[in-house]
Amino acid sequence: MSECETTEVADGVFFVSSGPVNWTLLVEGDAVTVVDTGFPAQLADVEASVRAVGRDPRAIEAVLITHAHVDHLGCAQQLSQNHGAPVFVHPEELAHVRGQVRESVTPARVLANVWRPGALRWISSIRRLGVASPARVDQPQPFPTPGALDCPGRPVPVPTPGHTSGHSAFHLPQHGVVITGDALVTGHAISRRTGPQSLPKLFHHDRAAATRSLHTLAALDADTALPGHGAAHHGPVADAVAPLLG
Ligand SMILES: [Zn+2]
Ligand SMILES: [Zn+2]
Known part of the structure; x- marks a missing residue:
């Protein structure tokens, strides 16, 4: 198991950093929504992070996935099977989640x-976490309704295609928080710097769309960004994104 660092960034919103990748827990009462699930070998880490915030993994009611890359979809299938929680993604990401299409760059x-x-x-390090293992979910579900999802934390999916075709951020308007996945990060093992940034272009399936999605993030009312990689960013998200818009 890796050492995970968990921070409560807003009431019931826990940002978990495992080092190479992050995920977020949304807690309401005893119930939990897990947003992204690390690498395939991080099932124990994700379950431990739920226990670390005083909840039982059996209380996971929903698993949300920003996009189907192995470092975000990692243990979703297992987590879903262990605790009977559905896995929700943007409809455009369903085939990617099922492993029917591939929109990712190889480590080589x-x-x-x-x-x-x-x-x-x-x-x-990511080989040890299972980057080479196939990650897929056999029966993912599309977001069932427009607007806020009916699961702990009431996250609002925000389509942010580009990194992958069906990438989705999640806005928590009641907290001014946005979970940005890989549409906006604040660091990466192969980046020279920290702070709000785009991943290198070769990671994006559609670079033009990825830039348009930055505009989408900039338009949200949010002053905390929880990225897929790097530290949480505190400060207006519009200001963080502005220098990246060119
Ligand atoms: Zn990604
Ligand atoms: Zn990633």
């Missing part, structure tokens, strides 16, 4: 294109 291509000190160490 990353290494060939984005050489950074520490990149090899990163590749070897």
Whole structure:
């Protein structure tokens, strides 16, 4: 198991950093929504993070996925089976989640294109977490209604395509928080810097759409961003995104 750091960024909103990737827990009473599920080998980490916020993993009512990359979809299938929780994604991401299409770059291509000190160490650490294992969910469900989802935390899906075709952020308007997945990050093992940024372009399936999605994030009423990689960002999200819009 990795050492996870859990921070309550707003009432009932817990940001969990496991190092290479983050996920978020939304807690209402005893019930929990898990947003993203780490790498395939992180089932024990995700369940431990739920216990760490004083809840039982059996109280997981829903699993939401920003997008179907292995570091976000990782243990969703197992988590869903263990606790009887449905897995919800944007309709455009369903085929990707089922493993019927692939919209991701290989570690070898990353290494060939984005050489950074520490990149090899990163590749070897994510290998241990199961980056090479297939991650898929057999029966994902599309978001059932427009607007806020009827699950703990009442997250509002925000379509933010580009990184993948059906990437979705999740807005928590009552808290001014947005979970940005990989549409906006604040750091990455292969990035030279920290702070709000886009992932390197080769990670994006559709670069133009990814930029349009930054405008979508900038338009949200939010002053905390919880990214898929890097630390939580506190400050108006519109200001964080503005320098990235070119
Ligand atoms: Zn991704
Ligand atoms: Zn990612």
